Amino acid sequence: MHINKTEAINITKRENGKINLDKNALKEVLGNEKVAEYPVAIYSVAGPFRTGKSFLLNLFVRYLERRETIESVPAPLDPNDKEPLTGPFKFQGGASEGCTEGIWITKEPFIISTKTKKKVALFLMDTQGAFDHKSSIKESSILFALSLLLSSYQFFNLKTSIDSLHLQALGNFAEYAQNVRDTKSSFLFQKFMFLIRDWKMIEDHKHGLYGGKRYLNTVLDGKGADENVKTNKFLKENFSELLCYLWPSPAPKIEGMGTNSKVCDMKDVGTEFMEKATEFFQYLCFENKNENLMVKREGAEELNCKKLYEFASHFADVINQGSIDTAGKAAKTELIFRDCVDIYRKCLQNFGNEPLNERHERSRKKACNEFLEKSKHSNKDLRKKGQENLEQEIDKIYRLKQDEEKNNALLKECVEMYTMHMKKDFSGLEEFLNVHSNEKANAENHLKANHIKMNDHSSATALKKLQMDIMLMFESIKEQLQNRYLEKIAESVAAKWFNHFENTPSMKFEERCDQVQSELLECFDEGTKDFEESSNKKGQRMLIKKINNFIQNYVSYFTPPSSLKSTQEDLLKASKKRADVDLDVMNGNITYTLVEKESSLKYEEVNERNRKVKMETGFGAAGGAGALGVGLGFFVPPVGIALGVGAGISALYGIGAKNSWW
Incomplete structure (x- = not known):
């Protein structure tokens, strides 16, 4: 059994003896968020009752459901299809009464992709038959007008x-x-097509679109009664295109379906009728790479589902109030009004670098000029009322925008007030947290006292935004403060390295460094026990870096002279001759760590230099004192003797320095 995926819904209702549009049903169809932005096409069939409208639409549905993808063309209808024809639109055999009441439309659209990859939402619509004994001429007129x-x-x-x-x-x-x-020069409606069922005179005009066009020309040739001429002129002036399609009879069995028959066998539909149906449906939706698909327009503007719903729902209000004669213009004016409100909003946003009052004035002027231009051919009263409504709506939006900017400035002020009190030196984290708590409460109270209420949720939303901004600022300041504290503690603890190092003289250098680092880390942990674990780890990394700097500075102080640094290998050989050396490999670099005798090389250099100075000083003094003693000895013998003794002592000092015997 063929399962129909498509359903239909009635968008009209009968109340107090008259037909009204059902806004809830309209919203369910056109207000669907899934297709709200899709361009919309609505194919509607109307006409006298018992002419097979619902049957034809169900056949259309069967054809569209044969698609594999939204881009593909459906397979032709199969005359040998064994599945009975049912569908979303109710139909039954017999010729006494119509079956459809009101206006029915597919609940969900068929999505069709055009050659430009534009997705169009196509709805099929069935209208209650005219001229039955249940409906008045006015009621039929209203239904057809809605269609x-x-x-x-x-x-x-x-x-x-x-x-x-x-x-x-x-x-x-x-x-x-x-x-x-819209305007006197524009068309009132879009395409209109006569569907002539059971066309017999194929000698004059063949079945199909071409034969229908020739036949229609003979009907609308301007001849005949005055009323016909007037109607013909009206049709030509108010539809963008008039067409006609001539159909064969579906088959005797279909024509003779029983009164209660609500399905028909596809095999009973004539082969020629099925071929023409496939040709017709393909022409409407898929010929010329889907460009025949007729999207709903208002003037030059394509409507999407959302805009058509706004138009139709306003039209429904007017219809339901019983004013059919002004409904169309009122709906059109309402659509222009909504578009111009959107223009104002967008302009207000686009002119964002200017002061609000200047943005408002420029946007208001553009929106009002647009309204006057688009509605210049509308009813004078409707136009005046629409202009007044537009001005009122613009003023309302402007006042809300003013309040919004004031609230934004207030929010910024509260955050700055909090930040100002938090950017100072604190004795510790405890004081920082206490000040944060107080200043956060002050900022929140200031916001609550001065915030302009815009809707039921605006105050709560603003408070939540403030709390979020304060929390971000709090985390940033807290991190900066912790970094300063950690830096100070790490600096203080690292300064104790040398004292700890000197207290372990009996250990090798590398072992001494490890021991001292372990002791300093314990000391650091004690000083940062109130910090979070992640912060404590960060501080430990700071401390280890500072300890490594101390070690590098200490080692460099006792590094062999540059004359021995020809290569790492030479340095290793030379160092092993002068001191006990440990080779330590760290981070891929080779460093040389001196142990207990690492300073002997430095000390020997100093002693050698001192001996040289002492020797030169001793011999120089001895020579000078000896020469002076000989010169003065002839005149003052005691002085000469004293100088001679001094020269002797100086000579002994130089000899002692040379031989290092003291």
């Missing part, structure tokens, strides 16, 4: 031919919707 106003492609289903009564009725029906005219 025209909502559809992008209107089909008028007739049997055998178009006669003057059909044309006159069609003209009367269309007059109910003519107030939606």
Whole structure:
């Protein structure tokens, strides 16, 4: 059994003896968020009752459901399909009464992708048959007017031919919707197609679109009764295109379906009818790479589902109030009003670098000029009322924007107030946390006292935003403060390295360094026990870096002279001759660590230099004293003797320095 995926819903309801549009049903169909932004196409079939409108639409649904993807063209309808034809649109055999009541539309659209990859939402719509004994002419006119106003492609289903009564009725029906005219030069409606079922005169005009076009030209040639001429003129002036399609009869079995029959066997539908149905449906949706697909428009603007819902829901309000004659213009004015409000909002946003009052004035002027231009052919009263409503809506948005900017400035002020009190030196984390708690409460109270309420949730939203901003600022300041504290503690502990190092003289250098580092880390942990573990680890890394700097400085102080640093190998050989050396490999670099005798090389250099100075000083003094003693000895013998003794002592000092015997 074929399972229909598509459902239909009635968008009208009968209340107090009259037909009204059901806004809830409209919202369920056109207000669907999944397709709200998709361009929309609505194919609607209307016409006299018992002419097979619902049957044709169900066949259309069967055809569209044969697609494999939204880009693919459906396979042709199969005359040998064993699955009975059912569908979302109710139909039954018999010729006494119509089956459809009101206006029914597919609940969800068929999504069709065009050659430009644009996704269009296509809805199919079925209209209650006209001229039955249940409905008045006015009621039929209202239903047909609604069908025209909502559809992008209107089909008028007739049997055998178009006669003057059909044309006159069609003209009367269309007059109910003519107030939606945009300008005097634009078309009131989009495409209109006569569907002539059971066309017999194939000798004159063959079945299909071409034969239908030739037949329609003979009907609308401007001849005949005055009423027909008037209707013909109305149709030509108010539809963007008029077409006609001539159909064969579906088959005798379909024509003779029992009164209670609600399904039909596909095998009973004539082969020629099935071929023409496939040709017709393909032409409407998929020929010319889907460019025949007729999207709903208002003037030059394509409507999406959301905009069509706004148009239709406003139209529903007017219809439900019983004012069909002004409904179209009112709906059109409402649509222009909404567009101009959007223009104001967008301009206000786009002129964001200017002061608000200047942005408002420029945006207001643009929106109002746009409204006056688009509504210049509208009813004078509706235009005036629409302009007043636009000015009021713009002022309302402007006042809200003013309040919004004041609230934003207040929020910024509260954050700055908190930050100002938090950027100072604290004795410790405890004081920092106490000040944070107090200043956070002060900022929140200041916001609550001065915030302008814009809606039920604005105050709570602003408070939440403030708390979030304060928390981000708190974490940033806390991190900076902890880094300063950790740096100070690490500096203080690392300064104890040398004292700890000197207290372990009996250990090798490397072992001494490890021992001292372990002791200093314990000392550091004691000083940072109130910190979080992550901060403590960060501080330990700071301390270890500082300890390594101390070690490097200490080692460099006792490094062999540059004359011995020709290569690492030479340094190793030379160092082993002068001191006990440990080879320590750290981080991929080779460093040489001196142990207990690492300073002997340095000390021997100093002693050698001192001996040299002493020797030179001793011999120099001895020579000078000896020469002076000989010169003065002739005149003052005691002085000469004293100088001679001094020269002798100086000579002994130089000899002692040379031989290092003291």
